[in-house]
Amino acid sequence: MQKAKIAGRTLAEWQAEQPLLQDVMATREVWWTNLAYASSVDGLPMKLGITDVEAADRRLRRFASYIAKVFPETQSTQGVIESPLQPVPRMQCELERLYHKKICGSLYAKYDSHLPIAGSIKARGGVYEVLKVAEELAMEHHLLKETDDYSVIDSEPFRRLYSGYSIAVGSTGNLGLSIGIISAKLGFKVTVHMSADAKEWKKSLLRAKGVCVVEHNADFSQAVAEGRAQAAKDARCHFIDDENSADLFLGYAVAALRLKQQLDEQQIVINEKRPLLVYLPCGVGGSPGGITFGLKLLFGDNVHCYFAEPTHAPAMLLGLMTGLHDEVSVQDFGVDNITAADGLAVGRPSGFVGKNVGSLICGVYTVEDDELYRMLALLAKTENVFLEPSALAGFTGPIRLPIAVEDAVHIAWATGGSMVPAEIMQSFYLQGTDLLQETP
Numbered sequence: 001m002q003k004a005k006i007a008g009r010t011l012a013e014w015q016a017e018q019p020l021l022q023d024v025m026a027t028r029e030v031w032w033t034n035l036a037y038a039s040s041v042d043g044l045p046m047k048l049g050i051t052d053v054e055a056a057d058r059r060l061r062r063f064a065s066y067i068a069k070v071f072p073e074t075q076s077t078q079g080v081i082e083s084p085l086q087p088v089p090r091m092q093c094e095l096e097r098l099y100h101k102k103i104c105g106s107l108y109a110k111y112d113s114h115l116p117i118a119g120s121i122k123a124r125g126g127v128y129e130v131l132k133v134a135e136e137l138a139m140e141h142h143l144l145k146e147t148d149d150y151s152v153i154d155s156e157p158f159r160r161l162y163s164g165y166s167i168a169v170g171s172t173g174n175l176g177l178s179i180g181i182i183s184a185k186l187g188f189k190v191t192v193h194m195s196a197d198a199k200e201w202k203k204s205l206l207r208a209k210g211v212c213v214v215e216h217n218a219d220f221s222q223a224v225a226e227g228r229a230q231a232a233k234d235a236r237c238h239f240i241d242d243e244n245s246a247d248l249f250l251g252y253a254v255a256a257l258r259l260k261q262q263l264d265e266q267q268i269v270i271n272e273k274r275p276l277l278v279y280l281p282c283g284v285g286g287s288p289g290g291i292t293f294g295l296k297l298l299f300g301d302n303v304h305c306y307f308a309e310p311t312h313a314p315a316m317l318l319g320l321m322t323g324l325h326d327e328v329s330v331q332d333f334g335v336d337n338i339t340a341a342d343g344l345a346v347g348r349p350s351g352f353v354g355k356n357v358g359s360l361i362c363g364v365y366t367v368e369d370d371e372l373y374r375m376l377a378l379l380a381k382t383e384n385v386f387l388e389p390s391a392l393a394g395f396t397g398p399i400r401l402p403i404a405v406e407d408a409v410h411i412a413w414a415t416g417g418s419m420v421p422a423e424i425m426q427s428f429y430l431q432g433t434d435l436l437q438e439t440p
Helices: 011-017 021-025 044-048 053-062 064-070 072-077 089-099 122-140 156-162 174-186 200-208 220-231 246-265 286-302 315-322 351-360 369-383 389-400 422-438
Strands: 031-033 085-087 106-111 166-171 189-194 212-215 237-240 276-281 303-310 361-367 409-414
Touching: 011 021, 021 315, 031 315, 053 064, 053 122, 053 246, 064 072, 085 246, 089 106, 089 369, 089 389, 122 156, 122 166, 122 174, 122 237, 122 246, 122 286, 156 174, 166 174, 166 220, 174 189, 174 200, 189 200, 189 220, 200 212, 220 237, 246 286, 246 351, 276 286, 276 389, 286 303, 286 351, 303 315, 303 389, 315 351, 315 361, 351 361, 361 369, 361 389, 369 389, 369 422, 389 409
Parallel strands: 106 409, 166 189, 166 237, 189 212, 276 303, 276 409, 303 361
Antiparallel strands: 031 361, 085 106
C-alpha cells in the first residue's frame, strides 16, 4: 500500500520535484540522467575501506588450483572464473533495423551468463566472499598459508573444519546459486533464504547440492532481513549481505581488471575519443555498483555506466532520484515489484551502493518485461546465445541512449542464463519470438 507521506512529503510534492515520477509510477519505460554524476573516484576507495581491487584478484588466483580441481569446467582457464567479451554485430544490426536508429560505435556483450560454477554475474562477488571466509578460517586454524598450493583445500581436514561453520544469504535466486554451490563444495553448512520471486528450478538445484533452502512468501528485502536475523543467532554463521557487503562489492569490482585485459587483447583502446559505455542490469545494486566502481578506478572519465531496471522494480532509480536510497521502496510509490526479471525483482535498493557509488552512475533506465523477451529472442536469433530475461536489460541501452556518442564501445553486460533448464529457456524464446512478430 502506498504511504500517505514519503520521508515527510506528499506524493504530489515528490512529483512536482521529479516530474519523471509520474511515468515511473505508471510503469512506463523511462530514461533518467543523473545530474549528480561526477566521474571522479577521488577519496572513495578509502571511504569504502576498499583500497586494493588487485588484492582481491590475487586472492581469487590463489584459489585457482582448487577451483580447477573441483570444478572441471574451469580447467580450460586454469581455475580463473571469467566470461568472454564478444562483439555482437548481428545483434547490433537487428537492433538498428527494429528501432530505426543507428548505434554510434560498436556493440559488445560481456557474457557473465556463462561464468563457470553459477552461470551468472553472482559467480563473481558471491564466490569471492565465500572464498575469503574459507581462506581466513583455514589460516586461523593453521591449515593454510598464502604460498601453499590451494588445491589442498579439497581434502578431509578442510572439509572437517568448514563443516563446523555455516554460511547464510538472502536471494532472489542467482546469488543464492553462487553462494550455495561454492559453500557446499567447500563443506560449509549453507542456508539460502529465497524470496517469493525465486524460480523453482533454482531452489531444486540448490537442494540437490545439499543446500538448505528456506522459502519466504515475501520479496527480496524481507528474505534478506530474515536471513540476517537468523544468522545473528549463531556465532559460527557468516551472513552474506547482498545489501551491504563490502566483500561482495570487491569481488564484483575485480571484473574491471579482467575486462581491461580483454579489451587490450582485442586491441580496443579506450580514451576520450573512444569512450566505454556500459549497460548493467540492476537488482539491489551490488554487482553493477561494484563493477562501476572498478571501471571508474581504471578508466576514469572515459567510462560511463548506466543501470537498467524493470519498469515494475525501479528500486535504484527511485533511491537515487529521491536521494532516499534504502529508506524508500518501489511499493512506497505504488509500484508492485512483480516482474519476469526475477534476478532484478528488488523493491528496496542497497544504501551502501546508492550512498557511496551513486555519483558514479551516469543514468538509470527502465525496461518493460515484454521488451526483455524481445531482446532474448533477438539475441538467440542473431548470435545463438540464450539468456534469462533479466540478463537482457542492458541490450536496449545503446538504442535508448539520448545522445549520440561517436565511435563509442558499448558493452551490454549479460548477467545470467546459461543454467536455465532447456524447456524453460525454450518457453522464454517462444514468448519473445511471438512478441517480436507483433512488433510493428
